[in-house]
Amino acid sequence: MKLLNYTTSYFAGILLLIITVWAGLFYYNMLDEIYDSMDDGLENQKLLVMQKASQNPQVLQQSNFDEGYYKIREISFEQAKHQRDLYLDTLMYMQNEEDFEPVRLLKTVFRQDNKYYEMRVITSMVEEDDLMEDLFFSLLWLYVGLIGSILILNNYLLKRTWQPFYYLLERLQQFKLENYKPLTLKKTPIDEFQLLNQTAEKLVQSNLEAYNSQKNFIQNASHELQTPLAISLNKLELLLESNNLTEDQLNQIAGVMQHLERLTRLNKSLLLLSKIENKQFEPEEKINLNQLLKKLIEDFAGQIEYKEITVNLEAMATCEQTLNPDLATILLLNLFKNATIHNYPGGFIHIQVNENSIVIENSGKAEALDNKQLFTRFSKINSSSSSNGLGLAIVKAIADVYHFRISYSYEQKHVWSIYF
Known part of the structure; x- marks a missing residue:
């Protein structure tokens, strides 16, 4: 996986986690604000109904929701003294929707003319499933838009920013010690890339010097060894031709010559092995x-x-x-x-x-x-x-x-x- 795609995958995962957590917090905060607003509205409607009932006693006769958004029934003092204002979520059949829809209900008690009444006030509320669906699709499009923006940013702006890095990588892939060509690196205003280019140049130069030093040492050592070995073998061959040597001396000289010949072969083999590993056999x-x-x-x-x-x-x-x-x-x-x-x-x-x-x-x-x-x-x-x-x-x-x-x-x- 390329570096830009690798970082994008991390951004996508982190962004998804952040949006998910943020969406949950936003959803519950939004619901809390909606409920506060509806409860304030219900409280206001309750006061308006009580004010209207004090002016028109006929209001107290509305015992169902068929004609409005409230209903009232008379209760005893014993029933009334333990009740407090209570806000509830419930369902009510709506004629226009031909289905049960969620409503917010306020259940309260008030006194008028020494009588106690229970009043229920309702107001329509946002359907949570619709709210969640709208929120989900809104956040989904937001997430897709952000990821698309990151991809565009990576492929255009960041790709141009990282050009010196990829150029250096390409030059290093083409670099060969045995066929050295100077690294031509792109100039960049970015400090980190400048440091990377300088470090790469130093590293290449250091390796080149070590390679040439090793190559010259092997060649010189091989050449310097071959000459004394050849001279020693020639002198021993001349010594073998002498007539005043005993059989034991002849055997000892022959043994020394065998070891010298083996050392000569070893020297040639090591030189050959070094040349092979250093790729000094160019013509193909x-x-x-x-x-x-x-x-x-x-x-x-x-x-x-x-x-x-x-x-x-x-x-x-x-x-x-x-x-x-x-x-x-x-x-x-x-x-x-x-x-x-x-x-x-x-x-x-x-x-x-x-x-x-x-x-x-x-x-x-x-x-x-x-x-x-x-x-x-x-x-x-x-x-x-x-x-x-x-x-x-x-x-x-x-x-x-x-x-x-x-x-x-x-x-x-x-x-x-x-x-x-």
């Missing part, structure tokens, strides 16, 4: 993965023949994906190499290529691998000293860069699946 093109797999099988022909592994490439469709050629090769190379190295002599590798997926199945150790540790750095499938534990981590990094999905399962065979 459409790659035919079927042809790339065929080439990899040819490249591994010697090792496949040596281990007597049966390789079957089943192309159900042509799989073409847009990505960096080097990363495409590394992705499939690491998976195929993994299936070859960790296979047993006389095993098999089955590759199925579909339009949007590649599945590699291979024989190997008769137990499932640990899915939680499978793609973590320096996690080894077995204790082979030739592996640096970064092959599958590199595969996962490439998949994440291009939003591919890679999965592993064990079904009496090891199954690696890539979904593009």
